[in-house]
Amino acid sequence: MSVRVYIPADAAAKSIGADAVAAAVRDEAMRLGLAIEIVRTGSRGLLWLEPMVEIETARGRVAYGVVRVSDVANLFAAGFLDGAEHPLSLGLVDDILYLRAQTRLTFARVGVNDPLSFEAYVASGGMMGLARAQAISTDAILDEMTISGLRGRGGAGFPAAIKWRTVRDAQSARKYVVINADEGDSGTFADRMLMEGDPFLIIEGMAIGALAVGADRGVIYIRSEYPHAIHVMNEALRIARREKLLGAHFDVEVRVGAGAYVCGEETALLESIEGKRGQVRAKPPLPAHRGLFGRPTLVHNVLTIAAAPTILANGGKAYGDLGVGRSRGTKPVQLAGNVKRGGLYELPFGVTLRELVYDIGGGTASGRPLRAVQVGGPLGAYFPEHLLDTPLDYEAMAKAGGLLGHGGVVVFDDGVDMARQARFAFEFCATESCGKCTPCRIGSTRGAETLDKIVAGVEVEKNMALVDDLLTLMTDASLCALGGLTPLPVGSALKHFPEDFIRAPKCAAAE
Amino acid sequence: MSADVFNADDAERIIAAQMEQARVFYGEDAKGAAPLLPILHALQHAFGHVPPQAQPIIAHALNISQAEVRGVVSFYHDFKTEPAARAVIKLCRAEACQARGCERIAAHLESAYGLKTGARSHDGHISLESVYCLGNCALGPTALLGDDLIGMIDEARADALVAQARR
Numbered sequence: 169m170s171v172r173v174y175i176p177a178d179a180a181a182k183s184i185g186a187d188a189v190a191a192a193v194r195d196e197a198m199r200l201g202l203a204i205e206i207v208r209t210g211s212r213g214l215l216w217l218e219p220m221v222e223i224e225t226a227r228g229r230v231a232y233g234v235v236r237v238s239d240v241a242n243l244f245a246a247g248f249l250d251g252a253e254h255p256l257s258l259g260l261v262d263d264i265l266y267l268r269a270q271t272r273l274t275f276a277r278v279g280v281n282d283p284l285s286f287e288a289y290v291a292s293g294g295m296m297g298l299a300r301a302q303a304i305s306t307d308a309i310l311d312e313m314t315i316s317g318l319r320g321r322g323g324a325g326f327p328a329a330i331k332w333r334t335v336r337d338a339q340s341a342r343k344y345v346v347i348n349a350d351e352g353d354s355g356t357f358a359d360r361m362l363m364e365g366d367p368f369l370i371i372e373g374m375a376i377g378a379l380a381v382g383a384d385r386g387v388i389y390i391r392s393e394y395p396h397a398i399h400v401m402n403e404a405l406r407i408a409r410r411e412k413l414l415g416a417h418f419d420v421e422v423r424v425g426a427g428a429y430v431c432g433e434e435t436a437l438l439e440s441i442e443g444k445r446g447q448v449r450a451k452p453p454l455p456a457h458r459g460l461f462g463r464p465t466l467v468h469n470v471l472t473i474a475a476a477p478t479i480l481a482n483g484g485k486a487y488g489d490l491g492v493g494r495s496r497g498t499k500p501v502q503l504a505g506n507v508k509r510g511g512l513y514e515l516p517f518g519v520t521l522r523e524l525v526y527d528i529g530g531g532t533a534s535g536r537p538l539r540a541v542q543v544g545g546p547l548g549a550y551f552p553e554h555l556l557d558t559p560l561d562y563e564a565m566a567k568a569g570g571l572l573g574h575g576g577v578v579v580f581d582d583g584v585d586m587a588r589q590a591r592f593a594f595e596f597c598a599t600e601s602c603g604k605c606t607p608c609r610i611g612s613t614r615g616a617e618t619l620d621k622i623v624a625g626v627e628v629e630k631n632m633a634l635v636d637d638l639l640t641l642m643t644d645a646s647l648c649a650l651g652g653l654t655p656l657p658v659g660s661a662l663k664h665f666p667e668d669f670i671r672a673p674k675c676a677a678a679e
Numbered sequence: 680m681s682a683d684v685f686n687a688d689d690a691e692r693i694i695a696a697q698m699e700q701a702r703v704f705y706g707e708d709a710k711g712a713a714p715l716l717p718i719l720h721a722l723q724h725a726f727g728h729v730p731p732q733a734q735p736i737i738a739h740a741l742n743i744s745q746a747e748v749r750g751v752v753s754f755y756h757d758f759k760t761e762p763a764a765r766a767v768i769k770l771c772r773a774e775a776c777q778a779r780g781c782e783r784i785a786a787h788l789e790s791a792y793g794l795k796t797g798a799r800s801h802d803g804h805i806s807l808e809s810v811y812c813l814g815n816c817a818l819g820p821t822a823l824l825g826d827d828l829i830g831m832i833d834e835a836r837a838d839a840l841v842a843q844a845r846r
Contacts, residue, residue: 180815183830215817342708354773357814385704392720392757393769393813395826421704424720426755429811443712443741445754461708503817505778510817533779542774546811578775578816589774596811602754 170203171249172224176279178211178364179396180357185237186219192240193221200244210365212279213512214266222261225251231258266509266528271490271498273478274471275514278365284403286411289368295413297477301376306336309380313476315484317496322348322432322469323544323573323649325495325562331466334456335381338464343383345374345466346441346459347473349390349397350425350432353545355576358500359470361512363390363397366474367404371413371420373473376480378418381466386420388470389437392427429546429600433648434467436602447602448648469574471500492518495561505542505578506532515560522556525579536581540589540665544573546596547653549660550589569660571653586665591619593657597650607642608651614638615658622669632669635662685730693721694733694740712743715751719758728759764799764806766844769823772809775816784820787834792841805844 175181175190190206197204211218217233221243230251232243239256246254258264272278281288289295301309313329320326335343347370351359363370374386390398401422408414428446430436435449438460459465475497479487488496495517501524503510508530521541525531532538540550543560549570551558558568565572580589597612615638622631639655646652662669701714718737722729729752738745752758770788772781785807788794794807815821818830822840829840 179828180818180830183815183818183821183828218818342706351814352812354771354812355775355816356812357816360814393810393823395823396828397814419704423716425757426716426720427757427810428755440716441713443715443751444747445750461705461713463708504775505816505819507817546774576775576816578778580778584778589777592774592777600811 170205172205172207173249174207174209174222174224174229176211176218176220177208178218178279178361179394180215180361181211181218181220182396184218188237189219189221189235189240192237196240196244202244202249204249207282209281210278210283211361211512212261212267213275213361214264214509215511216509217258220258221248223249223251227251227260229261231261231264232256233258266511266513269528270514271516272514273487273498274362274369274474274500275365275512277369278361281366283365283367283400284407286368286407289366293481294368294477295372297480298372298375298379298413300480301379306380306382309376309480310336312479312484313380316475316479316487317484317491317494318472318475318479318487319495319562320469321471321475321499321574323571325572328468328472331456331468332377332380334454335383335464335466338457340464342385343381343464343466344460345377345381345383345386345468345473346438346455347374347386347388347468347470348432348434348437349388349394349401349470350437351394351470351574352391352429352432353547353574353576355504355542355545355578356502356574357504358502358512358575360394360397362470362474363394364400367401368408368413369474369477370401370470371404371408373476374420375413375418376476377466377468377473381464383466384418386418387423387441387460388420389423389425389431389441391425391431398422398424428602429596430602430648430650433650436648438465438467445602447604448650450647471574490516492516492559492561493563495563499560499572499575501560501575501577503529503577503579506534506581507579508533517561518559520557520559521551521577524560524577525556529579532579532581534581534583536583538579539582539584540580540586542578542580542589542657543576544571544656545576546593547571547649547656548573548576549656550586550664551660552664555664569663570656586661586668587619587623587671590658590661590669591616591623593654593661594619597654601650605645605647605651607645608647608654611638611642611646611651612654615642615654619658619669623671625671628670632662685726685732687732687736689725690722690730690733690736691740693725694718694737697721698740712741712747712751715741715743715748716755719752719755723758726762728762731760765804766824767806767808768794768840768844769808769810769813770796771811771813771815771819771821773811775812776819776821779819781820781832784832784834784837787837788841791838794841800841805841
């Protein structure tokens, strides 16, 4: 009987040689005349251990990592097909501390299954959520969603059940389910990993949503920077049609973005699908009333809709029992940047930044002291060391002057220049602004210019006041989160790291 | 069809195919600009860029103004109206890659190969673009070459990347 060898085909694992390792394993087995079956999976998310190779043994799956092509012959010689000891051995996968400490609901199958095996999906509990949804009334589906306490995982944290009810109650000949996979925030990759690692979960979630609200068409809008995810999702849609999960009653297509960050904003995303410039719409009307092509539309982030199958299968209560306060369930946190053990960790809400960055992440990758942690992407605040005891939940992050966003946590060591990071935030906003509202379009450029003056020592006090005023204006008067939240990274850098801004000796102009 | 050489028949065929696909999926909602993004992607895939000569054809087919087509082409960073270099290296310059040293890699590409952001290498075969996040934030610095994602780029891996781009 052939031995099963699992090797990730996730883009992150590929980026550091997983394909070459898979080829080397295949060749070496052939050379030795050993029968193996290589299964390409998603990634477990322990990215610092990639490429990680797992062997199926009688005891369970045994992992090896970091595996390089040059290690392969040696691993075979040591008997890794029997799960033998080796310097790269990580032991039984289920015993790896960093996996055991997680609560993997949304990511339960990622890294475990062949993502495009519908059979494996069903065998590991897939389709149970939809089956339950089909067996109960739409009212009962909405009740489960309400009890679960699920809130939008894209960043805004809006209660999902309210959206579902609004779309369901809207009258229209056609309704849509639109999934926002325009994951543009630096430091986030959970949507990508889920699309590449368990695409049927997203499709099942969309089917449940469509059933509940009465939609017959769905769209997954994926950014063009994710070619692997686009490929896997398209393949999964083809299989889902063959398996009758999709069909005339409800069908889904992938729309590919075109490099515009602002299209991650839900109304800009809808404009983009409609073939227009990705400009933000004024709300109201809400997309739930008039969304795609003016039809009632359920717009969700990938992770939000992917929670629906679990909630329906196990009941809303089981899901809602996890978490803290008004942040219920689990949050896939992405630990990135200059950190030793970067990766994806699905945890109940409430873990603190310190636990995440030090206990799980092991501190900086460079070994230098940590200086700042940015939470929530380019529009999230920079936290200094002394605020690391802030728990990761929607309310606590907001109270500390930040936002949880899509759950990206980016670590910087003491080499970071916070004035440069603040300037970058303005610059990014200027480049990516859709141009519809003035505070964002003009404010971002004026902000960058003014920061340059401050760093150059020109009329520092006066310009500081000007930036402060500008941040207030952008916060209050921008049409969407791009202009409205750029003040978070800028303001937090100014507040917590003022020494980086006041460096130059005062210039003549200041006299 | 050969890349970069505009051919009106090919363009019309591509446009018609995308319009039909949108009509099948969206029904009556597929009128107007609805198929525009897939059309632009398909044209760029076929010709290496979105040829300006194709824009009036698109406008006519979709029954929208040329200004609307041009507005969309110019809005999205992905769409180019001039032929691209044979290989395009997209280097991530966003925060997580900054924290892992992407600026050092950008400096190396410029000093060793004359690869400046938005410009071509000395031999004209390679161009360098900045992108903001490729979703490989724990294993940066990261670049995309075609559909190949390359992570943990140091100077040696940057050299290998350029060599791969030249092939």
